[in-house]
Amino acid sequence: MIGFSSAGFGYAGARPLLTGLDLALPAGSFHFLTGPSGAGKTTFLKLCYGELVATEGGVTLFGTDVRQMDRDGIAAARRRIGVVHQDCQFLDHLTLTENVTLPLTVAGRPVPERDLADLMAWVGLTDHADARPPELSGGERQRAALARAVITAPDLILADEPTGNVDWEMAVRLLELLVDLNRMGKAVLIATHDLNLIRASKSQVSARLLRIRDRQVQAAGAEL
């Protein structure tokens, strides 16, 4: 689904942040991406959903080079990718339900009420449907962000430090939800510096571990 070919990224006039990336995120895979803060995890994720364009090599989204895609093409690719940010990125003037269904709204698709009810129950937010995002706790917001990321049944879930603002119990709950999605056939990539979360996943899923070191993404399984 996502392919990196000798790809790299750097801001104009600065040393490349990432370089020589050669890897693929196939359908149904489960990856953790780890590395110290500032190593480029978020930049890597942005390359995965086309917010940034590689400054060297190439990145393909669903078989198409990002540089060959126009803005509508990028938007169409993003509708096949669910993204969960650490800060959730909600529209605070909308209700939780409206935020969760936002990907359907922008795609002009109807909201299947039954599926929505199931989804809200799955993330444990049935009682908060009409709440505004600022009224929710950190864990509730993260679960709502996950619900928004999956409502269009995307092929790939990208999660950027999804457990960064929640306690351990909620982190494990979120991990279980992501593992559930992977079992449904979705590819999952979680960027995190929380090694305990990665270790906790070992009993639930067979995950590939990637680490950003020296501006490159390396397979890191044996070292964890």
Next chain:
Amino acid sequence: MSAPSGPLGVLAARLPGRADTPAARVVPPTGFTAQLTVFTAAAMSFLAVFAIAMALAAGQLADRWQAALSQSATIRVSAPADQIEAQTAAVLRVLETTPGVGAARRLDDNEMRGLLAPWFGTDLPVEALPLPRLIEVTETGAGFDAEGLRLRLAAEAPGAVLDDHARWRRPLVAAAERLRAVSLVALVLIALVLAAMVTLAAQAALAANGQVIRVLRLVGAEDRFISAAFVRRFTARALAGSLAGTLAGLGAVALMPRAAADVGLLAGLGLSGSAWLWPLVVPAAAAALAYAATRVAAARTLRRTP
């Protein structure tokens, strides 16, 4: 059936039952820019109605002066007392055989007294004064050849001078036409100011909603969806403000005092007949301007958003 696009689609989206759709709510309410847009559209539309009224009135005035003055001429006969009657009769004979002259009539003493009354009072002994004779000439539709008539008068009545009113008609007509041109320039300026203000307000709203736009792009919104959300809102505001301003402008024009027809410039400054329909173009034009201005502003902002 697909929804109509453009300003009509925008209007349709604001109809009851359509305005509060989720797609319409993705942009949060923005109080100040909303009020600014509504107020600007109302004020500009109010002024536009007056500019239209002025342009129409100036055009009518120019046409009226042109028509009224071009259908008449005056011949003044100045000659020694023993020749003036003969020359006057000669002029009337010439006019009888001049193509394009419908009627010719010598002004009698009472009419001469009436013309001079504003300056000399009503007791003027006209018959005792060596006044020139005046002959009023009424043209037919095609009019006469003024230069040819002058040459014939010079031969038959040397003391006769033809005044076809062109000398003082031209500046009046030119003034009315310039007034109409200025009114049209004012209309264009009003449209440009409205477009500029809506653009500024839309850009302010777009800048204030940068995070909203980023989130919408993140979840897969195409530029046209995001642009439509802002365009819909600003077009509706401009339309609402313009409707209010246009109605107020029409009311103000209707309340203007009606001058009598004989007071010249002031006659016909209001709207009449089918001219009342022209200001109804203003709200549609304001909505179209807002639609275009917001689309341009949105496209410029979205190009900078990944």
